[in-house]
Structures are given as structure tokens and as C-alpha cells.
Amino acid sequence: MSSTIIITVVSLSLLAFMSAVILYFIAQKFKVFEDPRIDEVQAVLPAANCGGCGFAGCRNFAEALVKAENFDGLLCPVGGAVVMGQAAKLLGKEAPVIEPKVAVLICNGSPEFRPHTSKYDGVPDCRIANTLYIGETDCSYGCLGNNDCERACTFDALHMDPLTGLPVITDDKCTSCGNCVKACPRHIIELRKKARKDRKIYVACSNCDKGGPARRACKVACIACSKCVNVCEFNAITIENNLAYIDASKCTFCRKCVTECPTGSILEINFPPRKPKVEAEAENATINP
Amino acid sequence: MKTFSTGGVHPPENKLTANCSIQYLPLPQSVAIPVSQHIGTPANIVVNKGDSVKTGQVIAESKGFVSAFIHSSVSGKVNKIDTVIDTSGYRQTAVFIDVEGDEWVDTIDRSEEILTDIKLSSEDIIRKCLQSGIVGMGGATFPSHVKLTVPAGKKCDVLIINGVECEPYLTSDHRLMLERGEEVLIGTTILMKALNVSMALMGIENNKPDAIEHLTRLATGFKGITVYPLKVKYPQGAEKQLIKALINREVPSGRLPLDVNTVVHNVGTAFAVYEAVQKNKPLFERVVTITGKSVAKPGNYVVRTGTPVSKLIDAAGGLPEDTGKIVSGGPMMGKAITNTGVPVVKGTSGIILFPKSESERKSPEPCIRCAKCVSACALNLEPYLLMTLSEKGLFEMAGKERITDCMECGSCSYTCPAGRPLLDYIRLGKATVIKMARERVIKN
Numbered sequence: 045m046s047s048t049i050i051i052t053v054v055s056l057s058l059l060a061f062m063s064a065v066i067l068y069f070i071a072q073k074f075k076v077f078e079d080p081r082i083d084e085v086q087a088v089l090p091a092a093n094c095g096g097c098g099f100a101g102c103r104n105f106a107e108a109l110v111k112a113e114n115f116d117g118l119l120c121p122v123g124g125a126v127v128m129g130q131a132a133k134l135l136g137k138e139a140p141v142i143e144p145k146v147a148v149l150i151c152n153g154s155p156e157f158r159p160h161t162s163k164y165d166g167v168p169d170c171r172i173a174n175t176l177y178i179g180e181t182d183c184s185y186g187c188l189g190n191n192d193c194e195r196a197c198t199f200d201a202l203h204m205d206p207l208t209g210l211p212v213i214t215d216d217k218c219t220s221c222g223n224c225v226k227a228c229p230r231h232i233i234e235l236r237k238k239a240r241k242d243r244k245i246y247v248a249c250s251n252c253d254k255g256g257p258a259r260r261a262c263k264v265a266c267i268a269c270s271k272c273v274n275v276c277e278f279n280a281i282t283i284e285n286n287l288a289y290i291d292a293s294k295c296t297f298c299r300k301c302v303t304e305c306p307t308g309s310i311l312e313i314n315f316p317p318r319k320p321k322v323e324a325e326a327e328n329a330t331i332n333p
Numbered sequence: 334m335k336t337f338s339t340g341g342v343h344p345p346e347n348k349l350t351a352n353c354s355i356q357y358l359p360l361p362q363s364v365a366i367p368v369s370q371h372i373g374t375p376a377n378i379v380v381n382k383g384d385s386v387k388t389g390q391v392i393a394e395s396k397g398f399v400s401a402f403i404h405s406s407v408s409g410k411v412n413k414i415d416t417v418i419d420t421s422g423y424r425q426t427a428v429f430i431d432v433e434g435d436e437w438v439d440t441i442d443r444s445e446e447i448l449t450d451i452k453l454s455s456e457d458i459i460r461k462c463l464q465s466g467i468v469g470m471g472g473a474t475f476p477s478h479v480k481l482t483v484p485a486g487k488k489c490d491v492l493i494i495n496g497v498e499c500e501p502y503l504t505s506d507h508r509l510m511l512e513r514g515e516e517v518l519i520g521t522t523i524l525m526k527a528l529n530v531s532m533a534l535m536g537i538e539n540n541k542p543d544a545i546e547h548l549t550r551l552a553t554g555f556k557g558i559t560v561y562p563l564k565v566k567y568p569q570g571a572e573k574q575l576i577k578a579l580i581n582r583e584v585p586s587g588r589l590p591l592d593v594n595t596v597v598h599n600v601g602t603a604f605a606v607y608e609a610v611q612k613n614k615p616l617f618e619r620v621v622t623i624t625g626k627s628v629a630k631p632g633n634y635v636v637r638t639g640t641p642v643s644k645l646i647d648a649a650g651g652l653p654e655d656t657g658k659i660v661s662g663g664p665m666m667g668k669a670i671t672n673t674g675v676p677v678v679k680g681t682s683g684i685i686l687f688p689k690s691e692s693e694r695k696s697p698e699p700c701i702r703c704a705k706c707v708s709a710c711a712l713n714l715e716p717y718l719l720m721t722l723s724e725k726g727l728f729e730m731a732g733k734e735r736i737t738d739c740m741e742c743g744s745c746s747y748t749c750p751a752g753r754p755l756l757d758y759i760r761l762g763k764a765t766v767i768k769m770a771r772e773r774v775i776k777n
Contacts, residue, residue: 162671165694167754172761177422177671184424253424257416 081135082106088130089120094198096121096221106131115140122199122219144238145220147202147213151232152248152311153186154208158262164190174229182261185250187211187232196227215242237292244313245295245302247272252285259307266309272301334539336564337574340711342744343566344665346540350504350624353632355512358648360435364407364639365417365427366392370678371468372475373399378428384411389438389615392428395463401476402466406617406637409433420661420675422668427676430639441614447515448611451523458527458610465609466616466679470601471495471570472662474680477606480596481527487591489528493579494521494535496544496600497563497570500663503683505620506600508633510537510544513604518548518555520603523610525557528596534579535560535600538569567665568742572597574711586738601682621645621677625686627653636677642684643673649686657692660685665743695752706745706755712738716745716755723762732766739763 086106093101097120099108105120109131112118115138120127125142132139158181164173170192178184189209194202201217202224204210211224215238225233232250247266251258255267268286280294281301290301290310302312369375376393380386386405393403409432417427437443453461463478483489494517498506510517521533535552537545539562549560563569563578573584575597582593590597598606601619608614617638624631629650636645642659646652652673660667661681669692677684706716714735722731739759746756 167757169757169761172754172757175761175764176668178418178424182418253416257424 079110081110084134085109085131088123088127088134090122090127090219092122092198092219092221094122094219094221094223096219096223110135114138121145121221124219145235146215146218146238146242146244147220147222147224148234148236148244148246149187149211149213149232150234150246150248150250151186151210152264152309153181153183153262154210156208157264158183158186170227171229183251183258183265185230185232185252186262188230192227192229193224193233196223198223239292239297242314243297244311245297245299246290246292246311247288247309248311249287249309252287254286258286264307264309267307269306271304271306272310275300275304334564335536335561335578336566337569337577337711339713340709340744341566341568341574342709342748344501344747346565347501347624347626348504348507348540349502349626350622350631350633351507351541353504353508355508355620355633355635358634358636358640358645360407360432360637361640361644363409363412363429363431364637365429365641365674365676366403366406366639367417367419367425367427367676367678368393368403369425370403370474370638370680371401372473373397373401375426376400376403378414378426380405380411380428382411382413385409386411386430387436387438389441389617391615395466395476399476399479401468402464402615403428404466404615404617405430406639407432408436418671418675420668420670420678420681422671427639442612447519449519451519451526451610453523453610455527455529458523458606461610462527462606464615465605467602467605467609468616468679469599470605470619470679470682471599472666472680472682474678477598477602480598481524483528483591483596488594489530489591489596490532490594491580492521492525492528492530492533493575493590493595493597494524494533494558494600494603495570495572495575495597496535496537496541496548497575498541499538499565499567499570500665500667500682501567502624502685503622503663504624505622505633505682507541507544509604509620510541510600511547514544514547514551516607517600517603518551518558519611520605520607521558522555523606524598524603531557533558536563536569536575536579537561538563538565540565568711568740568744571711571740571742573740586735616679619677619679619681621681622683623649623686624683625653625656625688626691627655627688628686629653636681638678639676641674641676642670645677645684646673646686653686653688655688655690656686657689658687660687665747666741694754697753698751700753701751703750705748705750709744709748711742711744712740714739716759717753719762720753720755720758723758723765728762728765728769731762732769736762736766737770 089102091102097105099105124144129139160180161182162180164180168190170188170190173188179188187210191204193211194204199217199219201214202211205212220235249266251265258265259267266288268283272288273281278294278296280291282289302310374397377396378393380392387408390405392405395402409430412429412431414428416424419425459478459481467477468474496510525533545562552558552560572590576582584593605616618635621636622633623645658669661670700717719736743756
């Protein structure tokens with residue numbers, strides 16, 4: 045009885061030892077060298093696997109970072125300057141200068157301003173609606189409101205407002221990964237430079253039609269009247285294709301264009317409320333008697 | 334009886350206007366004539382605001398080979414050149430003309446006389462088709478002169494005339510064959526001369542026995558034209574299906590009818606060619622069916638291009654209260670229009686007013702793998718698979734599954750018991766795959 049146990053234990057131990065020796069030599073023979081820095085770099089990446097960097101996932105991006113000579117064209121939009129700085133430190137390279145960005149919807153056509161002229165009862169998918177016709181309103185450039193961007197957002201930063209039918213972007217959650225920009229078939233989401241206190245001034249319209257048709261389709265459309273261009277002292281505004289565009293890198297947030305715009309298509313976000321005109325004048329009077 | 338072999342469906346025919354003879358629609362006060370009423374490059378506008386134009390005068394010239402001339406359909410003054418939402422659902426440049434009287438260009442022969450003698454040579458006929466702005470009248474609006482120009486190295490031995498009209502509701506071709514049968518046959522002879530072929534086959538579905546009988550009798554007086562009755566099956570009016578049904582040749586994937594030595598033209602095109610060649614009349618009016626189950630006076634009208642759809646609806650007794658959708662074209666392949674100001678164009682074969690009860694979509698249920706769509710597809714595709722690939726964004730794979738072969742006939746969506754939007758996704762996939770292929774060509 046006891047000999048059976050001994051034979052079993054001994055033979056199994058021998059078998060285990062032999063297997064271990066064979067496996068050790070095989071592991072030595074077929075060893076794949078992997079740069080240990082890849083793991084280190086991957087550890088500092090956000091692990092969101094969103095694809096915002098243009099790679100399939102964070103691991104692929106880490107490999108690309110380790111392989112790359114310098115960081116030109118490589119950016120993790122989610123991690124931003126902090127993560128890229130850490131990665132650069134690990135790899136002993138120079139960290140690129142990154143300006144944080146945020147997604148902005150270049151359309152303000154809620155039903156209040158942009159009346160519906162037809163009803164779409166097809167598949168609730170912007171890509172499909174966009175291949176069929178100009179949309180439920182007379183504007184062939186604005187938001188179609190079928191949630192493609194909301195579905196594309198992996199950071200819970202973008203939700204449709206049931207009242208306006210337009211997506212609302214939460215600046216704090218937005219990582220500027222650009223998935224919504226890619227998902228929108230009308231290309232009306234833009235990544236703009238982030239400013240202090242999340243302040244933004246931008247032309248919230250994408251309508252390239254001439255003034256008349258644009259205004260008829262939507263009350264807050266840009267009619268390319270050039271008033272904003274003339275009032276801007278910093279040459280930040282240009283008009284192309286019947287549409288004004290404010291260059292965020294030149295804009296100084298003076299807000300003059302906002303009051304000048306006759307249709308109200310230029311929006312100011314996160315600014316303190318303006319003082320009523322009379323009060324402001326009175327204040328000026330006291331300062332400069 | 335002949336028909337195509339693969340797939341097909343048989344939707345209720347509902348040819349309500351089969352016995353309504355063709356009437357002339359009164360002239361509207363103003364027209365909006367889009368400059369792109371055909372497949373290909375939009376025409377180049379040659380009139381200015383304030384110009385006086387006559388009926389039949391060229392207002393936009395063909396730009397490039399695949400393009401077509403556009404003629405004024407009325408006489409009057411050019412009010413403006415602006416954009417209009419047309420039957421495609423998109424905004425398009427159009428010439429707006431205020432109607433003043435009805436003065437035609439002098440060269441147009443307005444007599445009732447039927448001219449049988451064909452004086453023009455083959456090249457002259459093709460040139461005439463180009464100058465008269467003739468496009469395929471079946472709905473695809475492909476410029477006819479392109480189809481008549483046989484490229485070197487290819488030959489055509491038989492002309493096929495499409496009198497199938499397989500779309501439910503529509504009867505414009507049917508009435509044209511009955512009332513203008515002789516002109517259609519002369520037009521066919523002209524097309525035969527242009528293509529230099531001695532044989533023409535005309536396919537007509539069996540649900541139009543009067544047209545078959547009438548044209549068969551008339552065809553005895555024309556050399557080389559034979560009329561064939563076809564079994565009623567949708568989409569028999571599609572080029573490839575009609576070729577298969579009539580001469581049993583199969584057009585390979587991605588190829589044209591000319592690759593199997595044939596060319597297909599619609600009866601409406603044959604009639605337009607007759608008018609252009611024999612009467613010198615450019616294409617600026619066409620027969621349009623206005624129909625629907627609750628329409629008071631459905632009918633077939635000769636309508637000038639650019640006439641707003643609302644005029645046609647007025648002629649049919651006004652918009653019924655229960656209207657849910659207005660569809661331009663047939664119920665299978667047609668497109669819902671967004672408003673009644675949309676102008677009638679060269680490719681508008683019918684306007685159908687659907688009551689609310691018939692225009693609502695079924696809410697989609699999960700696919701039950703019944704494969705009805707596969708049996709219905711006339712092109713041997715697998716619609717359920719193409720839809721899923723397109724929905725998941727796997728366009729490369731969809732391309733390999735030949736999504737670009739789809740002709741968007743809608744048989745799959747029609748037959749699906751789960752009400753799945755098969756065609757919607759396939760159309761998206763097809764457009765994306767074509768775009769990707771084009772980008773690849775540009776890159777290389």
C-alpha cells in the first residue's frame with residue numbers, strides 16, 4: 045500500500061522536474077524580447093482605449109511612443125500634457141507642447157430657431173439621414189439630431205438635450221479624443237482650444253448658403269454679413285464659403301463680435317453676465333470724469 | 334411566359350390610373366427648373382436674371398460627356414437663379430421662370446401629324462438626343478446619348494425597349510404605350526438606327542394586356558420589333574433583370590448591358606427620342622401619374638418640367654386630409670418629398686399620396702434568420718448580412734460581399750417579416766464603399 049504511494053510521488057516528481065527543465069530551455073530558445081519601457085509607458089496612459097491617438101488601443105500607442113524618434117504627431121488627447129510629459133520623462137525625450145482642446149458643436153439650430161419642415165421616420169442614424177435628404181429642417185448643414193455623436197462618446201461627455209434636440213458637451217468630461225468629430229456626418233463638431241474658465245466665443249453655425257436662404261432656414265444662422273470681421277481688432281475672424289470663423293488662437297475674448305452679430309450666431313459661453321448698458325456707461329463716467 | 338430567374342417579389346399592383354387617359358396639366362404661374370435633372374455633371378446655366386425665354390429654349394448647356402442640356406419648359410421671364418429642394422431631397426441650383434403666355438421656339442413642329450420617315454443619320458440622331466436633353470425616362474435619368482454611343486471594341490446586336498413598369502401604382506408608361514404607341518415604335522426604330530441594330534425586343538408585363546395587344550398589332554408594320562409579354566414580377570424593369578428575362582443573358586457584376594451586346598431604353602425615352610428627332614422638340618415635358626388610394630381624381634398628366642408638385646395635386650382634387658407621405662416615383666424605389674413646392678423633373682414618373690395608415694414604418698424586430706430577403710434579392714446578394722456589416726461599420730467586408738452590386742430595388746425591405754430597415758443600411762454601406770474606392774483611386 046505504502047509502496048504505491050511512494051512510487052506515485054516519486055514518478056510524478058520526476059515528471060514535473062523533467063517538464064520544468066524542458067520548458068525552461070524552450071522558454072530560453074523562443075524568448076521574445078520586449079522593451080520593458082512599453083509596460084512602463086502603458087502604465088501612465090489613461091487605459092481608455094478610445095482610439096483618440098489614432099492607434100487601436102493604449103498598448104499600441106505605448107509601443108509607438110517607445111519606437112518613435114521624437115513625439116511629433118503622437119498625442120494622447122485624453123491624457124494631454126500631463127500624461128505626455130510623464131511618458132516623455134520615462135523615455136528621456138522632450139515633451140511636446142500641447143494645448144488642451146474641447147469639442148464644440150458648431151450649430152445652434154434648436155427647433156425654436158430652426159423650425160422643422162418635415163418629419164424623418166427612418167432609421168435613427170445621422171449617417172443614413174444624411175445620405176437621404178437635407179434633414180428635418182431647411183438647413184442642409186446643421187445638426188440632424190439622431191445621436192451618432194452621443195453613441196460615439198466613450199467618456200459620457202456628450203448627451204442630447206431633449207428640448208433643443210442638440211448634443212450638449214460637458215467640458216470637464218470631454219477629453220478631445222475626437223470620436224464625435226469623426227462620427228458626425230455633417231462635420232459640425234470642432235475641437236477648439238480650451239481657454240481659462242472654459243470660456244468660449246465661436247460662430248455656432250455651419251450653414252454655407254448665402255444670407256437669404258440661411259436666414260430663412262434658421263434664425264440664428266451666420267449670414268456672412270462681415271460685421272464681426274470689421275469689428276474685430278485682432279484679425280481673428282475670417283469669412284469663407286459664406287461662413288464666419290473665429291480663430292481661437294487669435295481671439296482675445298473681447299466679446300465685441302458677439303454684440304455686433306445681427307443674427308446672434310456668435311455665442312459666448314461661461315462669461316459673467318454683461319452689465320446693462322446704462323450702468324456700464326455710468327461706471328465709465330465715474331472712472332473717466 | 335418569360336421572366337427573370339432569381340428572386341423578385343410581387344407587391345399589390347394598385348394600378349388605379351390604368352384607365353385614365355393622358356391629360357395636359359394647365360400651365361403653372363411659375364416654374365423652377367433644376368440644372369441637374371440627370372445623372373452626371375450638372376448643366377451650365379446660360380440665361381441671366383431678367384432674360385425672356387421661349388418654350389423649348391436652351392437654358393443650361395451640357396458640361397462634359399455625361400451631362401445633359403436643359404430647356405425651358407415655359408415661355409416667360411427668368412425671375413431668379415436660386416436653390417430649390419428637388420426630388421432628391423437636397424438643395425439644388427434652379428432657374429426660376431415666371432410664365433407669360435406659351436410661345437414655343439419656331440423650330441418645333443407642333444402639328445399632330447405622325448412622321449414615320451427617318452431622315453437623320455446615326456451620328457445626327459445621337460447629336461440630336463444630346464441637344465434635346467434626352468435622358469432615361471424610367472427614373473434613373475442617365476443621359477441617352479451616352480448609352481447610344483457604342484465605344485470602340487464593343488458591339489450591340491439587340492435593342493431592348495423597357496415597357497415593364499413593374500412599380501406598383503405607376504401607369505405613365507402604360508398610358509403612353511396605349512395612346513402614343515405608334516410614336517413609341519417610330520422612336521424605337523430611330524434608336525435601332527442610331528445603334529445600327531436590326532432587332533428590337535419590347536418587354537411588357539402581363540398586367541397590361543391592352544398595351545401588349547395594341548403594340549403587337551402596331552409592331553407588324555415595323556421591321557425588326559417584337560413585343561414580348563412578361564410574367565408580372567418586381568423588379569423586372571431593372572436593366573439586368575429585363576435582359577435576363579428577354580434574351581437570357583446575364584450581365585456580370587460591375588459591368589454594363591453593353592458587355593453582353595445589348596442596350597436598354599425605356600418606352601418613355603423612345604417617345605422622347607421620336608419627338609426630338611422627328612418633331613425637333615426637346616425634352617421639357619413628360620407624363621406623370623398622380624395617384625393614391627384617397628386621391629379624389631387620380632390621373633395621368635403631361636407636365637412641364639419645373640412645375641411644382643402642388644399643381645399636380647390640385648389637378649387631382651387636392652391633398653387628401655389623411656396624407657402621411659408624398660412619394661415621388663414608385664412606392665418601391667421612390668423617395669418621400671419634403672414639401673409640395675418640389676418641382677417635377679425629367680425623371681419624375683409619378684407622385685403618390687399615401688394615407689397615414691400606409692406610410693408608417695413597422696418598428697424593427699430582431700432578425701429571425703428566415704432568409705426571405707435572400708430569396709427576394711434579384712442579384713443573389715445576402716441583404717441581412719450586408720445590413721449587419723454596414724451597421725457595424727465593416728465596410729471593407731461589405732465591399733467584398735459585393736454591396737455595390739445592389740440596385741436598391743427594396744425587395745428585401747419589402748419582404749422582411751421583422752420590418753428591418755435592410756435597404757437603409759445597405760444604401761449607406763454602398764455609398765461608403767463607393768466613396769472609399771474613389772478615395773483609394775485618388776490616393777494611388
